[in-house]
Amino acid sequence: MPNKYTFPQDLEKLKQDVLNIIFPIIPANGVSSAPKDFMKIQRTNAGKYLPQHYLVYFLLKDLLGFDNYGRSEKVAWSIPIDFKGKVFLIEHRKMGLGLFASHEQNKEEEAKKIIQLINKAVGKIKPYFNWRASQAINSPYLNVENHSSVIFERYHFFLDQYKSILKTIKQLKNTEDTAALIPSPQVLKLNKQKEWLALATIDAFFSWTEHVFIHLAILKGKITTGNQVAKLALDDWQSKFKLAIDITDGMRPLYDHLCIIKEQIRNYITHGAFGKKGEAFHFHSPIGAIPVFIPKQKEEFQFSFIQKAEIQDDEAIAIIEKFITELWSGSRKPAHLYIQESYLPSILSLANDGTYVKAMKTPEKMENLIDRLCYEFDNASNMDW
Template identity: 45%
Template sequence: MAKLKIPEDIEVLKQRVILALGDVKSVQESTKADKNFLFTAKRTDAGRTLPPYYLVFFLLNDLLGFKNLGRFEKISWSLPIDFRGKAFLIEHRKFGLGVFADNLETDEIEAQEIVKNIHKAVKVAKPYFEWVASEAVKSSKLNVKNNSSNLFQRYQYLVELYKKEKQEAEDRKDEVHRETKKTSYGEATSIHIPSTQLRKNANWLATSSIEAFFSWTEHLFVHLSIIGKNIDDGEKVAHLAGAEWQVKYTTAININIKENKKFFDELILLRRQFRNFIAHGAFGKNGETFTFHSSAGAVPVLMPHQKGKNKFSLFGELSFNEDEVISLLERFIEHLWSSEIQPAMYYVMDSGLPTILTMANDGSYSRAMVSMEDMESFVEHLNYQFDQAANMDW
């Protein structure tokens, strides 16, 4: 890691952190340790409850300068520490971060105290971690976590449930159940039509499918922008992540291409009419749910003649042509996989990898975007590197 630029008040913070660490100190020449300690130290139970590995490393190595012995087979980093004159190791190994000791029977209690003190120090050092994170964003040395596949699976799951419920409603449309009961006022007959509830269920599932679609694409477009449009600045990516859906779409996808623009126009209309209505607690933005009193009865404040281009009716009941909407979403998804951004779609949806801003900056993504073959080869190589790192095979 490059040398960090230290903020002016860092010395005050350091002293507070050192105080919180108590007897946890960097290893000294006088620290007692067996000559083979580095090779025989064993994982303590207490060490399993340490804070996340990166916080511990930033705390002890970056902030306080504890010595790092470096990488070994299946070990990412190793910090020897002194606790009341005795040696311990804090290491990030393949199976997780831990406190390692010479004798588990006698050293477990001390390990618990070490962990307790590190937790205290991590809380005190919070301003430092926030500063480190902000500096990383400014320098654009970032990986952006990719949840696109999981979000898409949620959408697919809801769409399949919608189709199943809709089909069952159709299959049972002629089914009627009548039940007659005797009451003190005579016989009363109730009628139950299963397809009515099934159609309601289908409508609710379609609504959830649309929300899941926009949730997925909000996330997807950020990653596509990094890979396909070389958005390599951390602050720009952070800004894009918080931008409106239409901004994300037009950043990721070239709307100068006729088909891309056509889908944009249809989807933004759907989003504005439908999803905004749901997002505002089914009140909408324009009085869609309000009616006024008249001699004719209750009248919608936003009457039919005001609908304009409203393709998906939201007036009266919350109803819409589910098949039409779901068909639009499915056609758009097919289009993404056959459009000029197909290589980027493959990376984001099939690789399971994060997007890496430094690779947008150095042209790695641009070179891979030339063809599907180039992208597949690039993803295979990158996955190999990630596997090597995960296994700590240095």
């Protein structure tokens, strides 16, 4: 079945094939005996083996057109089905998806057969789900998960560890013999650990910015569809930066420094740790081994004996901290409230209709939007319609 359909031309053919697969499950349209009093029906044990709620909904309602009773208190949707003359309900409640039956008699055996047929149908129509997903990704009716706060916690964890060990090293140096030419073994060990923590801090910072820049671009109305988000996610760091942030005179030096840090330190970890300055090779010369550097090139390798200026770990972290302060200043202050503090997803329809751009004008406008969205999300999660 996966290779037999072309959408949307073959939707009706797929529908008929799936109806054959799930028979004797049929719509309970117009069946007067369908239970309307939800308090008198019972959740079946077999219902816990249903697929994810959205797969069941798209199978029965979206593809097959079964009736949906709609929302009610603590219920998102409710689809009645007929199985050999007996009526069941498949409901997505606050406590989860379930298959429900009348309390008058034990219908567990029938429930097991229903679950088997639904799982079989869901497994057979994966191409349909993929087609619907491709339709959705081209639209603005998507939420983009916001993990910025969690990723930033990782950065801060390593930063705090780095600063702690740096403080310990300074204290030890103050107590050691200042005339000693070689640091103590303890200081040497701590210096190595400090370097590791610096690398981890820098790597965590760039991971965070890769995520934050996408959300900032959404809030500024620069990207409004799922396809644009997916494309930007695959773009390089510089492209994300330039779309999310206007490189003004004040931001230009920070951007230039961060590009160097990313190439020398972050990429050093990511691409095999061949050297912070790209010293992957040593040339056999009459005067001994000479490092050969690999400058960053997008199209082809160009080798050199000339190394670029190096930014030390301590300096790199100071630049990063300065950038974070600058990032959330001025016109980007409202974005900090949404991206770092609200835990809300970025909603592409709000980027598409200009809601985010309006909220970005002042922190107060953004706070009002956050309050409204949190209220709506709370109601939805509690199924308080």
